Amino acid sequence: MKFSKKVKIAAILSETEVIINAGSLDGIQIGQTFYIIDTEGRIIKDPDTDSILGKFEGYKGKLIVKKTEDRFSYCETPTYYKSLAVESTLASSRALLNSLDTISGTExxxxxxVKEDILDLNSIYTDTQVMVGDSLEYISN
Structure with a gap:
């Protein structure tokens, strides 16, 4: 999908929320998914010579558009189902002592x-410098 501008992170709200520099006027829609491009990748160096052996391409994270405005959009990291196994301690039945029950939730x-880059929208005061952010790569709707 083509957008009217290069989509980038404009502000960081928390570890799970960001604002991007494109909105509904740029073709952004709720539910669209983006990767955060890692331009440096993971560099592999020789431990003896410190020379670069290679680089692994990758992404810094994944974002889903949750709300759009005309010129910017709110995005969040994905939420997924998490299942935790907890040991049951029913003393009345020896056979059940080693059984597992599942406790479910989301994470x-x-x-x-960088924690200092978090923009607190609950405060009326801002002390942030706007910096050019990471570029995004469109994945899907």
Missing amino acids: QDKLNI
Whole structure:
């Protein structure tokens, strides 16, 4: 999909929420998914010579558009289902002592961010410098 501009992170709200520099006027729609491009990748160096042996391409994270405005959009990291196994301790039945029950809930991916870049929207005061952010790559609707 082609957008009217290069889509980038404009502000970081938390470990799970960002604002991007494109909105509904640019073709952004709720539910669209983007990868955060890692332009440096993971560089592999020789431990003896420190020379670069190669580079693994990758992404810094994944974002889903949750709300659009005309010129910007709110995005979040994916939320996924998580299942935890908990040992049952029913003393009345020896056979059940080693059984496992499942406790379910949801957990959200967290981005590896610089904490100082978090923009607190609950405060009326801002002390942030706007910096050119990471570019995004469109995945799907």
